[in-house]
Amino acid sequence: MTEIPGTKQWKQHQSAFDRVRSIIAIVSEPKSADWVAEQAHLTENTTRDHLQRLVEMNVIQIIPGETATQYVSDPLYTRMQALRDLLDGHDRDDLNELRGDLQERVEEWQTEYDADSPSELRELAAHFDTAAETREIRRAANDWDIIEYRLHLVEDAIENYSDYAGSTPV
Numbered sequence: 547m548t549e550i551p552g553t554k555q556w557k558q559h560q561s562a563f564d565r566v567r568s569i570i571a572i573v574s575e576p577k578s579a580d581w582v583a584e585q586a587h588l589t590e591n592t593t594r595d596h597l598q599r600l601v602e603m604n605v606i607q608i609i610p611g612e613t614a615t616q617y618v619s620d621p622l623y624t625r626m627q628a629l630r631d632l633l634d635g636h637d638r639d640d641l642n643e644l645r646g647d648l649q650e651r652v653e654e655w656q657t658e659y660d661a662d663s664p665s666e667l668r669e670l671a672a673h674f675d676t677a678a679e680t681r682e683i684r685r686a687a688n689d690w691d692i693i694e695y696r697l698h699l700v701e702d703a704i705e706n707y708s709d710y711a712g713s714t715p716v
Contacts, residue, residue, distance in 0.1 A: 553587060562588050566596040567605065576609040576616030625699070632703045633710050641704045648697040655690050659683070664690040 565586040583593035597617050600606045605623050609616040636644065661667040664687040671683035703710060
């Protein structure tokens with residue numbers, strides 16, 4: 547098996563725990579310990595130990611699988627990290643401006659596609675004549691989902707700014 551460029555440096559400069567954490571943080575679907583081990587270039591036993599530690603830290607969740615236990619990022623942990631990142635990089639005025647930008651983008655999709663939600667846009671995608679048009683509409687619906695999630699995060703950060711920002715390191 548050919549090693550991906552940069553793997554040697556990654557292994558030299560990242561601990562085994564950090565490699566497991568970084569791999570599991572970027573997956574969108576639950577993955578088995580053997581899959582994570584392969585991606586992190588570790589043994590399965592070492593990977594399982596680190597995955598268990600991440601479970602205990604409430605960073606990931608265990609999903610019982612048909613053939614193997616699977617692991618996925620904890621959505622609450624992920625949300626709190628995203629809120630922390632927002633608060634670390636934005637003051638209240640910045641957050642309000644960001645909210646306006648995100649709302650504007652949603653309004654553009656609503657007008658452009660005459661749809662009120664990403665799911666409604668996906669339903670419309672089935673009625674286009676070409677594969678390219680269908681792909682474009684589905685891509686817009688996926689982007690809309692992401693923007694809506696981000697908008698909810700920003701609104702949460704604004705609504706709870708005094709409480710959250712008070713716990714943000716300066």
